[in-house]
Amino acid sequence: MDTIKQISIFVENQPGKLAELTRLIADAGIDLRTLSLADTRDFGILRVIVNKPDETEKLLKENDWTYKTAEVIGVKVPDRPGGVAEVLEAINEAAVNVEYMYAFVNRIPGRADTVFRVDDIETTLKALRSKGIEILTPEEAYCI
Protein backbone atom coordinates (compact mmCIF):
# COMPACT_ATOMS: atom_id res chain seq x y z
CA MET A 1 0.00 0.00 0.00
CA ASP A 2 1.26 3.46 -0.82
CA THR A 3 1.34 4.88 2.68
CA ILE A 4 4.09 6.68 4.52
CA LYS A 5 5.24 5.96 8.04
CA GLN A 6 4.86 8.99 10.27
CA ILE A 7 6.42 9.13 13.72
CA SER A 8 4.71 11.27 16.38
CA ILE A 9 6.75 12.17 19.42
CA PHE A 10 5.47 13.44 22.77
CA VAL A 11 7.32 16.60 23.73
CA GLU A 12 6.79 18.17 27.13
CA ASN A 13 6.49 21.92 27.09
CA GLN A 14 9.88 22.73 28.55
CA PRO A 15 12.61 25.01 27.23
CA GLY A 16 15.06 23.14 25.04
CA LYS A 17 13.02 19.95 24.62
CA LEU A 18 12.45 20.37 20.88
CA ALA A 19 16.08 21.29 20.31
CA GLU A 20 17.18 18.23 22.28
CA LEU A 21 14.95 15.96 20.21
CA THR A 22 15.93 17.34 16.80
CA ARG A 23 19.61 17.28 17.78
CA LEU A 24 19.29 13.61 18.74
CA ILE A 25 17.81 12.85 15.32
CA ALA A 26 20.40 14.96 13.50
CA ASP A 27 23.36 13.37 15.28
CA ALA A 28 22.16 9.95 14.15
CA GLY A 29 22.44 11.16 10.56
CA ILE A 30 18.69 11.01 10.03
CA ASP A 31 17.11 13.55 7.69
CA LEU A 32 13.77 15.13 8.53
CA ARG A 33 11.74 15.17 5.29
CA THR A 34 8.99 17.23 6.86
CA LEU A 35 7.45 17.93 10.22
CA SER A 36 4.51 19.48 11.99
CA LEU A 37 4.05 20.52 15.60
CA ALA A 38 0.72 20.44 17.41
CA ASP A 39 0.84 22.03 20.82
CA THR A 40 -1.11 22.77 23.99
CA ARG A 41 -0.05 24.67 27.09
CA ASP A 42 1.53 21.56 28.63
CA PHE A 43 2.86 19.48 25.80
CA GLY A 44 3.31 19.18 22.07
CA ILE A 45 3.23 16.39 19.53
CA LEU A 46 5.96 16.58 16.93
CA ARG A 47 5.00 14.59 13.85
CA VAL A 48 7.83 13.80 11.48
CA ILE A 49 8.49 12.01 8.22
CA VAL A 50 12.11 10.87 8.05
CA ASN A 51 14.34 9.16 5.53
CA LYS A 52 14.98 6.22 7.90
CA PRO A 53 11.81 5.51 9.93
CA ASP A 54 12.95 2.21 11.46
CA GLU A 55 16.26 3.63 12.64
CA THR A 56 14.47 6.63 14.06
CA GLU A 57 12.09 4.42 16.05
CA LYS A 58 15.00 2.50 17.50
CA LEU A 59 16.78 5.73 18.41
CA LEU A 60 13.71 7.17 20.15
CA LYS A 61 13.11 3.99 22.07
CA GLU A 62 16.71 3.80 23.27
CA ASN A 63 16.54 7.38 24.48
CA ASP A 64 13.19 7.00 26.30
CA TRP A 65 11.10 9.28 24.13
CA THR A 66 7.39 8.45 23.95
CA TYR A 67 6.31 8.04 20.34
CA LYS A 68 3.73 6.41 18.16
CA THR A 69 3.88 5.52 14.48
CA ALA A 70 0.98 5.95 12.10
CA GLU A 71 0.44 5.32 8.40
CA VAL A 72 -0.34 8.53 6.54
CA ILE A 73 -1.00 9.36 2.89
CA GLY A 74 1.24 11.67 0.89
CA VAL A 75 -0.68 13.40 -1.91
CA LYS A 76 0.85 15.17 -4.88
CA VAL A 77 -1.47 18.15 -4.62
CA PRO A 78 -1.42 20.32 -7.78
CA ASP A 79 0.26 23.65 -6.96
CA ARG A 80 -2.49 25.95 -8.25
CA PRO A 81 -5.57 27.65 -6.82
CA GLY A 82 -8.09 24.98 -5.79
CA GLY A 83 -5.53 22.18 -5.70
CA VAL A 84 -5.97 21.27 -2.03
CA ALA A 85 -9.73 21.93 -2.14
CA GLU A 86 -10.13 19.27 -4.84
CA VAL A 87 -8.26 16.72 -2.75
CA LEU A 88 -10.32 17.48 0.38
CA GLU A 89 -13.57 17.33 -1.63
CA ALA A 90 -12.63 13.92 -2.98
CA ILE A 91 -11.93 12.66 0.54
CA ASN A 92 -15.15 14.20 1.84
CA GLU A 93 -17.21 12.58 -0.93
CA ALA A 94 -15.82 9.22 0.19
CA ALA A 95 -17.16 10.04 3.70
CA VAL A 96 -13.71 9.86 5.27
CA ASN A 97 -12.57 12.18 8.08
CA VAL A 98 -9.28 14.03 7.94
CA GLU A 99 -7.65 14.03 11.39
CA TYR A 100 -4.97 16.51 10.39
CA MET A 101 -2.76 17.49 7.45
CA TYR A 102 0.46 19.38 6.78
CA ALA A 103 2.59 20.23 3.78
CA PHE A 104 5.84 18.71 2.62
CA VAL A 105 8.90 20.92 2.40
CA ASN A 106 9.93 20.06 -1.13
CA ARG A 107 10.90 22.00 -4.21
CA ILE A 108 9.23 20.19 -7.07
CA PRO A 109 7.71 22.72 -9.47
CA GLY A 110 3.93 22.43 -9.88
CA ARG A 111 3.42 20.23 -6.82
CA ALA A 112 2.52 21.02 -3.22
CA ASP A 113 2.94 17.59 -1.64
CA THR A 114 0.85 17.23 1.48
CA VAL A 115 0.52 14.66 4.27
CA PHE A 116 -3.01 13.53 5.21
CA ARG A 117 -3.90 11.55 8.33
CA VAL A 118 -7.32 10.00 7.71
CA ASP A 119 -9.46 7.49 9.56
CA ASP A 120 -9.87 5.20 6.51
CA ILE A 121 -6.77 4.84 4.38
CA GLU A 122 -7.99 2.38 1.76
CA THR A 123 -11.16 4.29 0.91
CA THR A 124 -9.17 7.52 0.67
CA LEU A 125 -6.59 6.02 -1.68
CA LYS A 126 -9.33 4.63 -3.90
CA ALA A 127 -11.23 7.93 -3.96
CA LEU A 128 -8.14 9.99 -4.81
CA ARG A 129 -7.00 7.63 -7.55
CA SER A 130 -10.43 7.63 -9.15
CA LYS A 131 -10.10 11.43 -9.46
CA GLY A 132 -6.67 11.04 -11.05
CA ILE A 133 -4.91 12.52 -8.02
CA GLU A 134 -1.41 11.13 -7.63
CA ILE A 135 -0.14 9.54 -4.43
CA LEU A 136 3.44 9.73 -3.14
CA THR A 137 5.17 6.37 -2.85
CA PRO A 138 7.13 5.71 0.34
CA GLU A 139 10.36 5.91 -1.68
CA GLU A 140 9.41 9.31 -3.00
CA ALA A 141 8.36 10.52 0.43
CA TYR A 142 11.49 9.39 2.26
CA CYS A 143 13.91 10.59 -0.43
CA ILE A 144 12.33 13.61 -2.08
Next chain:
Amino acid sequence: MAKYWHEDIETMSPEDMRKLQNERLVKQVHHVYENVPYYRDLMDKKGVKPDDIRSVDDLHKLPFLSKADLREAYPFGLLAKPLSDCVRIHSTSGTTGKRVVAFYTQHDIDLWEDCCARAITAAGGNEDDVVQIAYGYGLFTGGMGVHGGSHKVGCLTLPMSSGNTERQIQFMRDLGATILCCTPSYAAYLGESLHEMGLTPDDIKLKAGIFGAEPWTEEMRRSIEASLGIKAYDIFGLTEISGPGVAFECEEQSGMHINEDHFIPEIIDPETGEVLPEGTVGELVFTSITKEAFPLLRYRTRDLCVLSRKKCSCGRTLIKMAKPMGRSDDMMIIRGVNVFPSQIETVLIEQGYSPNYLIEVDRKNNTDTIDISVEMNPDQFSDKMKDVQDKEKALAAAMKTMLGINPKVHLVSPKTIARSEGKAVRVIDRRKLHD
Protein backbone atom coordinates in the same frame (compact mmCIF):
# COMPACT_ATOMS: atom_id res chain seq x y z
CA MET B 1 7.89 -26.56 57.57
CA ALA B 2 7.04 -24.29 60.47
CA LYS B 3 4.06 -22.08 59.89
CA TYR B 4 4.79 -19.80 62.84
CA TRP B 5 8.00 -18.53 64.38
CA HIS B 6 6.59 -18.35 67.92
CA GLU B 7 3.50 -20.53 67.73
CA ASP B 8 2.69 -20.21 71.46
CA ILE B 9 2.62 -16.39 71.26
CA GLU B 10 1.20 -15.99 67.76
CA THR B 11 -1.77 -18.26 68.46
CA MET B 12 -2.25 -17.42 72.15
CA SER B 13 -5.81 -16.95 73.39
CA PRO B 14 -6.78 -13.26 73.79
CA GLU B 15 -7.22 -13.84 77.56
CA ASP B 16 -3.70 -15.20 77.98
CA MET B 17 -2.32 -12.41 75.81
CA ARG B 18 -4.04 -9.85 78.01
CA LYS B 19 -2.52 -11.47 81.10
CA LEU B 20 0.94 -11.35 79.57
CA GLN B 21 0.48 -7.72 78.54
CA ASN B 22 -0.75 -6.76 82.03
CA GLU B 23 2.33 -8.24 83.70
CA ARG B 24 4.72 -6.67 81.23
CA LEU B 25 3.02 -3.26 81.25
CA VAL B 26 3.08 -2.96 85.04
CA LYS B 27 6.77 -3.82 85.11
CA GLN B 28 7.57 -1.47 82.22
CA VAL B 29 5.80 1.54 83.78
CA HIS B 30 7.93 1.13 86.89
CA HIS B 31 11.09 0.79 84.79
CA VAL B 32 10.31 3.97 82.86
CA TYR B 33 9.20 5.99 85.89
CA GLU B 34 12.38 5.12 87.74
CA ASN B 35 14.81 5.60 84.87
CA VAL B 36 13.41 8.27 82.54
CA PRO B 37 13.09 11.67 84.31
CA TYR B 38 11.46 13.17 81.20
CA TYR B 39 8.52 10.73 81.33
CA ARG B 40 8.39 10.78 85.14
CA ASP B 41 7.76 14.55 84.90
CA LEU B 42 4.95 13.97 82.40
CA MET B 43 3.34 11.39 84.72
CA ASP B 44 3.77 13.62 87.77
CA LYS B 45 2.18 16.54 85.93
CA LYS B 46 -0.78 14.32 85.11
CA GLY B 47 -0.90 13.06 88.68
CA VAL B 48 -0.34 9.41 87.69
CA LYS B 49 1.84 7.12 89.79
CA PRO B 50 3.27 3.80 88.60
CA ASP B 51 1.01 1.97 91.08
CA ASP B 52 -2.06 3.42 89.33
CA ILE B 53 -1.30 1.22 86.34
CA ARG B 54 -2.40 -2.30 87.26
CA SER B 55 -3.47 -3.58 83.86
CA VAL B 56 -3.97 -2.63 80.22
CA ASP B 57 -7.32 -1.15 81.27
CA ASP B 58 -5.36 1.62 83.03
CA LEU B 59 -3.23 2.42 79.99
CA HIS B 60 -5.38 5.44 79.06
CA LYS B 61 -4.29 7.16 82.29
CA LEU B 62 -0.70 7.49 81.04
CA PRO B 63 0.46 10.62 79.20
CA PHE B 64 1.18 10.49 75.46
CA LEU B 65 4.58 10.89 73.86
CA SER B 66 4.82 12.55 70.48
CA LYS B 67 7.55 13.18 67.95
CA ALA B 68 7.93 16.64 69.50
CA ASP B 69 8.85 15.01 72.83
CA LEU B 70 11.44 12.88 71.09
CA ARG B 71 12.96 15.96 69.52
CA GLU B 72 12.95 17.82 72.80
CA ALA B 73 14.56 14.91 74.63
CA TYR B 74 17.17 14.42 71.88
CA PRO B 75 19.53 12.66 72.17
CA PHE B 76 19.54 10.94 75.58
CA GLY B 77 16.43 12.26 77.35
CA LEU B 78 14.29 9.13 76.88
CA LEU B 79 17.02 6.62 77.49
CA ALA B 80 16.11 4.12 80.25
CA LYS B 81 19.39 2.20 80.50
CA PRO B 82 23.01 3.31 80.94
CA LEU B 83 24.75 3.78 77.60
CA SER B 84 27.18 1.02 78.62
CA ASP B 85 24.24 -1.44 78.43
CA CYS B 86 23.30 -0.28 74.90
CA VAL B 87 24.78 -1.92 71.84
CA ARG B 88 23.35 0.05 68.93
CA ILE B 89 21.47 3.13 67.79
CA HIS B 90 19.21 3.69 64.81
CA SER B 91 17.75 6.91 63.53
CA THR B 92 14.73 8.08 61.56
CA SER B 93 15.19 9.45 58.07
CA GLY B 94 14.37 12.92 59.35
CA THR B 95 11.95 13.55 56.46
CA THR B 96 9.52 15.40 58.71
CA GLY B 97 11.96 17.34 60.83
CA LYS B 98 14.86 16.74 63.17
CA ARG B 99 16.15 13.20 63.39
CA VAL B 100 15.12 10.93 66.21
CA VAL B 101 17.64 8.50 67.66
CA ALA B 102 16.62 5.23 69.30
CA PHE B 103 18.81 3.04 71.50
CA TYR B 104 18.91 -0.75 71.76
CA THR B 105 20.32 -3.20 74.28
CA GLN B 106 21.13 -6.70 73.03
CA HIS B 107 17.79 -7.80 74.50
CA ASP B 108 16.03 -5.10 72.44
CA ILE B 109 17.82 -6.18 69.25
CA ASP B 110 16.88 -9.81 69.93
CA LEU B 111 13.19 -9.12 70.40
CA TRP B 112 13.11 -6.88 67.33
CA GLU B 113 14.82 -9.52 65.19
CA ASP B 114 12.36 -12.09 66.53
CA CYS B 115 9.52 -9.88 65.32
CA CYS B 116 11.13 -9.79 61.86
CA ALA B 117 11.60 -13.58 61.97
CA ARG B 118 7.84 -13.91 62.58
CA ALA B 119 7.25 -11.74 59.50
CA ILE B 120 9.59 -13.77 57.30
CA THR B 121 8.03 -17.05 58.51
CA ALA B 122 4.54 -15.67 57.84
CA ALA B 123 5.67 -14.88 54.27
CA GLY B 124 6.55 -18.58 53.85
CA GLY B 125 10.26 -18.22 54.65
CA ASN B 126 12.40 -20.95 56.21
CA GLU B 127 16.04 -22.05 56.29
CA ASP B 128 15.92 -23.06 52.61
CA ASP B 129 15.20 -19.51 51.49
CA VAL B 130 17.54 -16.91 50.03
CA VAL B 131 16.54 -13.48 51.30
CA GLN B 132 17.64 -10.46 49.27
CA ILE B 133 17.56 -7.34 51.43
CA ALA B 134 17.40 -4.19 49.35
CA TYR B 135 16.36 -1.89 52.16
CA GLY B 136 18.98 0.69 53.05
CA TYR B 137 21.45 -0.44 55.70
CA GLY B 138 22.92 1.88 58.26
CA LEU B 139 21.01 4.23 60.55
CA PHE B 140 17.73 3.32 58.83
CA THR B 141 16.11 0.35 60.60
CA GLY B 142 14.83 -1.33 57.42
CA GLY B 143 17.98 -3.15 56.34
CA MET B 144 19.43 -4.24 59.69
CA GLY B 145 16.09 -5.33 61.20
CA VAL B 146 15.04 -7.67 58.43
CA HIS B 147 18.65 -8.79 58.12
CA GLY B 148 18.65 -9.96 61.75
CA GLY B 149 15.28 -11.67 61.30
CA SER B 150 16.54 -13.47 58.22
CA HIS B 151 19.56 -14.76 60.18
CA LYS B 152 17.29 -16.01 62.96
CA VAL B 153 15.17 -17.96 60.50
CA GLY B 154 18.37 -19.37 59.02
CA CYS B 155 17.87 -18.03 55.53
CA LEU B 156 20.84 -17.33 53.28
CA THR B 157 20.92 -13.55 53.59
CA LEU B 158 22.04 -11.21 50.80
CA PRO B 159 22.76 -7.83 52.43
CA MET B 160 22.44 -5.84 49.20
CA SER B 161 21.26 -2.54 50.66
CA SER B 162 19.38 -0.29 48.23
CA GLY B 163 20.50 0.92 44.83
CA ASN B 164 22.63 -0.51 42.03
CA THR B 165 19.60 -2.00 40.34
CA GLU B 166 21.51 -3.99 37.74
CA ARG B 167 23.52 -5.75 40.42
CA GLN B 168 20.31 -6.41 42.38
CA ILE B 169 18.84 -8.21 39.40
CA GLN B 170 22.08 -10.03 38.61
CA PHE B 171 22.34 -11.36 42.20
CA MET B 172 18.64 -12.16 42.23
CA ARG B 173 19.21 -14.38 39.18
CA ASP B 174 22.65 -15.79 39.91
CA LEU B 175 22.05 -16.61 43.58
CA GLY B 176 18.42 -17.62 43.21
CA ALA B 177 16.89 -15.17 45.70
CA THR B 178 13.46 -16.38 46.81
CA ILE B 179 12.35 -13.54 49.11
CA LEU B 180 12.87 -9.83 48.41
CA CYS B 181 12.74 -7.20 51.16
CA CYS B 182 12.67 -3.51 50.23
CA THR B 183 10.37 -0.50 49.94
CA PRO B 184 7.36 -1.09 47.68
CA SER B 185 8.43 1.71 45.33
CA TYR B 186 11.82 0.07 44.88
CA ALA B 187 10.13 -3.30 44.33
CA ALA B 188 8.03 -1.71 41.58
CA TYR B 189 11.18 -0.23 40.06
CA LEU B 190 12.99 -3.59 40.20
CA GLY B 191 10.01 -5.18 38.43
CA GLU B 192 10.12 -2.49 35.78
CA SER B 193 13.87 -2.89 35.32
CA LEU B 194 13.58 -6.67 35.06
CA HIS B 195 11.20 -6.31 32.14
CA GLU B 196 13.39 -3.68 30.50
CA MET B 197 16.30 -6.10 30.62
CA GLY B 198 14.13 -8.46 28.57
CA LEU B 199 13.54 -10.81 31.54
CA THR B 200 10.30 -12.25 32.91
CA PRO B 201 9.36 -13.63 36.34
CA ASP B 202 10.25 -17.07 34.92
CA ASP B 203 13.91 -16.01 34.85
CA ILE B 204 14.02 -15.49 38.63
CA LYS B 205 13.16 -17.66 41.62
CA LEU B 206 11.46 -15.03 43.80
CA LYS B 207 8.31 -16.32 45.46
CA ALA B 208 7.60 -13.63 48.03
CA GLY B 209 8.37 -10.04 48.89
CA ILE B 210 8.17 -8.25 52.24
CA PHE B 211 7.67 -4.56 51.59
CA GLY B 212 7.26 -1.64 53.94
CA ALA B 213 8.61 1.68 55.23
CA GLU B 214 6.28 3.72 53.04
CA PRO B 215 2.57 3.76 52.22
CA TRP B 216 1.41 1.64 49.29
CA THR B 217 -1.92 0.57 47.90
CA GLU B 218 -3.62 -2.72 47.04
CA GLU B 219 -3.34 -1.79 43.36
CA MET B 220 0.39 -1.30 43.74
CA ARG B 221 0.56 -4.70 45.45
CA ARG B 222 -1.13 -6.38 42.51
CA SER B 223 1.13 -4.66 40.01
CA ILE B 224 4.30 -5.66 41.94
CA GLU B 225 3.02 -9.22 42.32
CA ALA B 226 2.47 -9.49 38.57
CA SER B 227 5.75 -7.89 37.51
CA LEU B 228 7.92 -10.02 39.82
CA GLY B 229 5.74 -13.14 39.91
CA ILE B 230 5.50 -13.15 43.71
CA LYS B 231 3.16 -12.82 46.65
CA ALA B 232 3.75 -9.43 48.26
CA TYR B 233 3.49 -9.07 52.05
CA ASP B 234 3.20 -5.82 53.94
CA ILE B 235 5.35 -5.10 56.98
CA PHE B 236 4.97 -2.19 59.38
CA GLY B 237 7.29 -0.57 61.81
CA LEU B 238 8.85 2.59 63.08
CA THR B 239 12.23 3.39 64.51
CA GLU B 240 10.72 4.91 67.65
CA ILE B 241 9.11 1.57 68.55
CA SER B 242 11.89 -0.69 67.15
CA GLY B 243 11.80 -0.87 63.37
CA PRO B 244 10.15 -3.12 60.77
CA GLY B 245 8.25 -6.03 62.28
CA VAL B 246 6.06 -4.13 64.74
CA ALA B 247 3.31 -5.66 62.59
CA PHE B 248 3.43 -8.07 59.67
CA GLU B 249 1.15 -9.63 57.13
CA CYS B 250 0.20 -13.30 56.81
CA GLU B 251 -1.01 -15.18 53.73
CA GLU B 252 -4.52 -13.76 54.14
CA GLN B 253 -3.13 -10.35 53.08
CA SER B 254 -5.88 -8.51 54.90
CA GLY B 255 -4.07 -6.40 57.45
CA MET B 256 -1.00 -6.85 59.60
CA HIS B 257 -0.74 -8.82 62.84
CA ILE B 258 0.71 -6.64 65.58
CA ASN B 259 3.33 -8.26 67.79
CA GLU B 260 1.23 -7.26 70.78
CA ASP B 261 3.26 -9.30 73.25
CA HIS B 262 5.83 -6.49 72.78
CA PHE B 263 3.81 -3.51 71.56
CA ILE B 264 0.29 -2.70 72.81
CA PRO B 265 -1.70 -0.77 70.20
CA GLU B 266 -4.45 1.75 70.84
CA ILE B 267 -6.51 3.86 68.45
CA ILE B 268 -7.22 7.40 69.61
CA ASP B 269 -9.06 10.44 68.35
CA PRO B 270 -6.21 12.63 67.05
CA GLU B 271 -8.02 15.77 68.20
CA THR B 272 -9.10 14.83 71.73
CA GLY B 273 -6.72 11.98 72.57
CA GLU B 274 -9.68 9.86 73.63
CA VAL B 275 -9.35 6.09 73.12
CA LEU B 276 -11.67 4.87 70.35
CA PRO B 277 -13.39 1.47 70.18
CA GLU B 278 -12.12 -1.33 67.95
CA GLY B 279 -13.10 -0.84 64.33
CA THR B 280 -12.96 2.97 64.44
CA VAL B 281 -10.45 4.92 62.34
CA GLY B 282 -8.07 6.99 64.38
CA GLU B 283 -4.44 7.59 65.22
CA LEU B 284 -2.37 4.55 66.09
CA VAL B 285 -0.57 4.68 69.46
CA PHE B 286 1.99 2.13 70.67
CA THR B 287 3.22 1.22 74.11
CA SER B 288 6.41 -0.74 74.17
CA ILE B 289 6.25 -3.24 77.06
CA THR B 290 9.44 -5.27 76.67
CA LYS B 291 12.13 -2.93 75.38
CA GLU B 292 14.80 -1.89 77.86
CA ALA B 293 16.79 1.02 76.43
CA PHE B 294 14.18 3.11 74.64
CA PRO B 295 10.81 2.07 76.02
CA LEU B 296 8.22 4.53 74.75
CA LEU B 297 4.84 4.53 76.50
CA ARG B 298 1.80 5.68 74.51
CA TYR B 299 3.77 6.94 71.52
CA ARG B 300 1.59 8.68 68.93
CA THR B 301 2.60 7.37 65.51
CA ARG B 302 0.60 9.88 63.41
CA ASP B 303 -0.55 6.90 61.32
CA LEU B 304 -4.27 6.79 60.80
CA CYS B 305 -5.66 3.27 60.80
CA VAL B 306 -8.12 0.80 62.24
CA LEU B 307 -7.63 -2.32 64.44
CA SER B 308 -9.49 -5.62 64.22
CA ARG B 309 -9.66 -8.79 66.32
CA LYS B 310 -11.59 -10.63 63.64
CA LYS B 311 -10.54 -14.29 63.40
CA CYS B 312 -7.77 -14.74 60.83
CA SER B 313 -7.58 -17.80 58.59
CA CYS B 314 -3.83 -18.12 59.26
CA GLY B 315 -4.57 -19.18 62.83
CA ARG B 316 -2.79 -16.22 64.42
CA THR B 317 -4.71 -14.51 67.18
CA LEU B 318 -2.55 -11.38 67.23
CA ILE B 319 -4.68 -8.27 66.69
CA LYS B 320 -4.57 -6.89 63.14
CA MET B 321 -4.07 -3.33 61.93
CA ALA B 322 -5.30 -2.23 58.54
CA LYS B 323 -2.83 -0.67 56.17
CA PRO B 324 -2.48 2.93 57.43
CA MET B 325 -4.67 5.29 55.43
CA GLY B 326 -1.86 7.79 55.51
CA ARG B 327 0.22 9.50 58.10
CA SER B 328 -1.33 12.58 59.50
CA ASP B 329 1.98 14.21 58.42
CA ASP B 330 1.30 13.13 54.80
CA MET B 331 -2.21 14.46 54.78
CA MET B 332 -2.55 17.62 52.75
CA ILE B 333 -5.39 20.02 53.31
CA ILE B 334 -6.16 21.48 49.92
CA ARG B 335 -9.03 23.94 49.59
CA GLY B 336 -10.21 22.64 52.95
CA VAL B 337 -10.33 19.01 51.80
CA ASN B 338 -8.15 16.24 53.28
CA VAL B 339 -6.09 14.66 50.51
CA PHE B 340 -3.77 11.66 50.85
CA PRO B 341 -1.20 10.69 48.20
CA SER B 342 -2.48 7.10 48.49
CA GLN B 343 -5.86 8.18 47.08
CA ILE B 344 -4.14 9.64 44.03
CA GLU B 345 -2.14 6.47 43.57
CA THR B 346 -5.31 4.38 43.69
CA VAL B 347 -6.88 6.38 40.87
CA LEU B 348 -3.75 6.15 38.74
CA ILE B 349 -3.54 2.39 38.93
CA GLU B 350 -7.30 1.97 38.38
CA GLN B 351 -6.98 4.08 35.23
CA GLY B 352 -4.04 2.04 33.95
CA TYR B 353 -1.24 4.50 34.69
CA SER B 354 2.08 3.82 36.35
CA PRO B 355 2.23 4.71 40.05
CA ASN B 356 5.01 7.20 39.33
CA TYR B 357 3.62 10.62 40.03
CA LEU B 358 4.47 13.95 41.56
CA ILE B 359 2.00 16.15 43.41
CA GLU B 360 2.74 19.87 43.48
CA VAL B 361 0.68 22.04 45.75
CA ASP B 362 0.82 25.81 45.62
CA ARG B 363 -1.29 28.80 46.52
CA LYS B 364 -2.07 31.42 43.90
CA ASN B 365 -4.32 34.41 44.57
CA ASN B 366 -5.36 32.86 47.88
CA THR B 367 -6.54 29.65 46.20
CA ASP B 368 -4.79 26.32 46.60
CA THR B 369 -3.71 24.69 43.37
CA ILE B 370 -2.85 21.03 42.94
CA ASP B 371 -0.94 19.78 39.93
CA ILE B 372 -0.36 16.08 39.41
CA SER B 373 2.26 14.94 36.93
CA VAL B 374 1.78 11.38 35.76
CA GLU B 375 3.99 9.25 33.61
CA MET B 376 2.29 8.04 30.46
CA ASN B 377 3.30 4.70 29.03
CA PRO B 378 3.97 4.50 25.28
CA ASP B 379 0.72 2.59 24.64
CA GLN B 380 -1.29 5.45 26.09
CA PHE B 381 0.21 7.99 23.71
CA SER B 382 -1.48 8.84 20.42
CA ASP B 383 -0.48 10.97 17.46
CA LYS B 384 -3.90 12.61 17.74
CA MET B 385 -3.95 15.61 20.06
CA LYS B 386 -7.57 15.01 21.00
CA ASP B 387 -6.89 11.47 22.25
CA VAL B 388 -4.13 12.68 24.56
CA GLN B 389 -6.24 15.56 25.86
CA ASP B 390 -9.20 13.22 26.42
CA LYS B 391 -6.95 10.97 28.50
CA GLU B 392 -5.86 13.92 30.64
CA LYS B 393 -9.47 14.99 31.11
CA ALA B 394 -10.66 11.48 32.01
CA LEU B 395 -7.89 11.17 34.58
CA ALA B 396 -8.67 14.60 36.07
CA ALA B 397 -12.36 13.64 36.30
CA ALA B 398 -11.52 10.36 38.09
CA MET B 399 -9.29 12.33 40.49
CA LYS B 400 -12.10 14.77 41.19
CA THR B 401 -14.45 11.89 42.04
CA MET B 402 -11.91 10.43 44.46
CA LEU B 403 -10.56 13.62 46.04
CA GLY B 404 -13.53 15.98 45.89
CA ILE B 405 -11.38 18.72 44.40
CA ASN B 406 -10.33 19.42 40.85
CA PRO B 407 -6.63 18.83 40.23
CA LYS B 408 -4.72 19.74 37.08
CA VAL B 409 -3.33 16.60 35.51
CA HIS B 410 -0.22 16.67 33.34
CA LEU B 411 0.91 13.66 31.38
CA VAL B 412 4.67 13.43 31.13
CA SER B 413 7.11 11.09 29.40
CA PRO B 414 8.07 7.80 31.03
CA LYS B 415 11.03 7.92 33.39
CA THR B 416 10.95 11.70 33.74
CA ILE B 417 9.78 11.55 37.36
CA ALA B 418 12.70 10.73 39.61
CA ARG B 419 12.75 7.14 40.90
CA SER B 420 13.66 6.50 44.47
CA GLU B 421 15.75 3.76 45.95
CA GLY B 422 14.37 4.52 49.39
CA LYS B 423 11.30 6.49 50.31
CA ALA B 424 9.75 8.18 47.29
CA VAL B 425 9.22 11.93 47.23
CA ARG B 426 5.65 12.31 46.00
CA VAL B 427 4.60 15.71 47.25
CA ILE B 428 6.08 19.16 46.90
CA ASP B 429 4.11 21.74 48.87
CA ARG B 430 5.15 25.25 47.92
CA ARG B 431 2.51 26.99 50.00
CA LYS B 432 4.17 29.15 52.60
CA LEU B 433 1.56 28.79 55.31
CA HIS B 434 4.01 28.75 58.18
CA ASP B 435 7.48 30.19 58.57
